Amino acid sequence: MPQDTAPQAPAAPAPSARALLPLILPSLLVGVGASLLFLGVSEAAEAFQDVLWQDLPDALGVGRYSVLWMLVMLTTTGVAVGLVVWKAPGHAGPDPATTGLAAPTLPPVVLPGLLLAATLMLAGGPSLGPENPIIAVNVGLAVWCGRRFLPRAPGALWAALAEAATIGALFGTPVAAALVISEALAGRQTKGALWDNVFAPLVAAAAGAITTTLVAHPSFDLDLPAFGRPGWGDLLTALVIASAGALLGMAAVYAFPYVHAAFARLRHPMLMLPLGGLVLGLLGALGGHLTLFKGLDEVAELASDPEGWSAGGFAGMAVVKLAALLVATCCGFRGGRIFPAVFVGTALGLCAHALVPDVHPALGVATGVLGVLLAITRQGWVSLFTAAVLVSSPEILALLCIASLPAWLLVTGRPQMQLREDGTPVR
Template sequence: MSVGQSGPVGGAPATAPQDPFAPLRSRGYLKLLVLAALIGVPICAVAFGFLALVHELEPLIYQDLPQALGFHDTPVWWPLPMLATGGALVALTIRHLPGNGGHEPADGFSPAGAPALSALPGIALAALATLSLGAVLGPEAPLIALGGGLAVGALRLVQRGLTDQAAAVAGAAGSFAAVSALLGSPLLGAYLLMEASGLGGALLGVVLVPGLLAAGIGGLIFTGLGNWTGLGTYSLALHNVPKAAEPSLAEFGWALAIGALAALAGLGVRRLSLFLKDRVARHRLPATVALGLAVGALAVAFAEATGKPPSEVLYSGQSALGNLFHDTAGYSAAALVLLVVCKGLAYCASLSCFRGGPIFPAMFVGAAGGVALAHLPGLTETAGFAMGIGAMTAAMLRLPMSALLMATLLMGPSGLTVMPLVIVAVVVAYVLTARLTPAPRAGAPAPNAAHGRRS
């Protein structure tokens, strides 16, 4: 065949290029869209109920129970027995129920497919014990697993011979719906899942549209249930964010520094949590109880040193994130640094043995660190807050675009003003994290490989 001649080599018949939009034109795809819309409604109701239960249990355990036992106020040592109890419940759930209680959070945020229906009770129980008793993890990972598992499991029950592509689309739609309102916007939750799952090309188009449809309907359901019950939507929201000044040259220097510090902090958190995780696996029950006590002890130590409530160290930080701006007047720089250290160590311990998501604690630790650095010259609180969130989230999740969106979209107009600074901090944190993270050994199993079983 001469140069410049069109046609196949060796006279083989020409093949037409594959149409990437062919699945979208099929009747089966329209059925998937209808299914995604239908999936969004019950799964969002389940997700809303799960979050409502967690938020009802938190004050019940840390306020009502001590009063019922005769204490006038919650004793400062109260987190110790509660976290030990939580550790025991999580360990027993992992040991005796199918599904390992969900994915290992120390392995990172990497959705690994919809779990089997038989695994969902264990995932829900482990997450409830983790979140309601004060461990430093968030609800996003169990919600993603529950949403995807319920969607695929329900579809398999009503339709035999479900194809892998249909299961993937249904699972994604269920996960999109379950976290549709958690991060403040259905779009933000959808983008997080797309970046974490590595969807691209034709598959992105096939999965994205049903997922977005389920997320949009889910957001409406969350809002409707929140208004109807008066409980709110449990969505991450920042109110009364101070107006940001235009970025200065000094703040671009701070962006480099915050990105580097976040990369080092994230590397330390991951390495310590993985170190602890390997030891927890050998002695699940006593080690999880001991690490629960360690989380409680960190909260008590912080409260005794600063006069602040232990709850500042406990939980994911989702609710406390919006109060950081308003509470900084009562915090010295030293107290903020102590908060970062105690919350960060509690985060490591929780990642190693409890069950939940890593996003909100990373955001909180980064935000608190950024506000602490704002006590130094050349950095405003709003810029430090946003850069800290973006850089620490990028370092922990290794999802730079999601980290950028979380740090800016949640802050409204101020987020757009400081976006150039956040971009620099996120890029530095992401690249430095990649360079400092050792390459996986040849033949080593991928994270969550043991727990990615589909229904």
């Protein structure tokens, strides 16, 4: 047989320690800066939330979470964010339905409007988290500063550092960022060993996580009853609940382009966002005040009393929260989907516990969150990690890994909860 004698191009050398060491200081700076921006926005939003949902209704003699106040506040938030999207330079960034965790690099002039829109949203009650806009702002700032002060470094490096740093800050640990990076690198042809490629982002993620931990002392552990040694029944439970969570999440994913198209027909943010706020107020009135806001504090409240609601109550909150997540994203509020999806999965898992008391609440919550996150984010490692840290149980981790397999089969290759510019879903 004839042999190919064409000369082969030499493989590019892997990065050396001499090449990686100069990245440490920029990575540390990006990590600390990303965390401080996240903490600052969170603190400002929480303070403003207290004014809107405690001080103001108390001064007016209105119930803090009365139906009237929820309708007024959510609609007003829609008006306020609509004004920012309409008038701010760059219109507070791209349509949130077209973005994910991998943020586009936005010009600096767009970033103040995006930050303001996200802060108003977090304080006003729509069911979205801070992750997408905070990542986008940190990426934009890091790329701008990097090009200004270290122009020889590639722009992609600064974006990777900012994304990793923000994810580390959001979760209070660099592990989540490392998992996201490794998942992203799996689909690319990269040079050198995995740890060469994740070295600088992992430094940034560690700096972001440590800064958040030292300043804010976050904890994702829901302090649910301890889970003992798993049995065959627990394995079946994990498989069923994770798959049910994936199916529930996929219902929202399939509805996503249609709900987005309905709001898009209004064409103007001062119509889309106030109407979306009104719908969110009606959903809040239906599901109760726990279905408002990003959902992390509300998840802790649910988990503090697993027996406090009936199965129907938990199921209702899961469905309402998922609908609120869908509406908030489709009408134009700037925010992320991870934390509301965690609420949906938690409510689903506690619903399973209420229906079948033999279902351990920690197992129900972890597998419910896993299934819903797989459908909503399509990020396998992040879904596993988030589900695991909520219950802090090594015994559940093996069950989560097994339960992720049928759940992943239900979501892979299907539309994602992200749209292209023409309104068609990303696959």
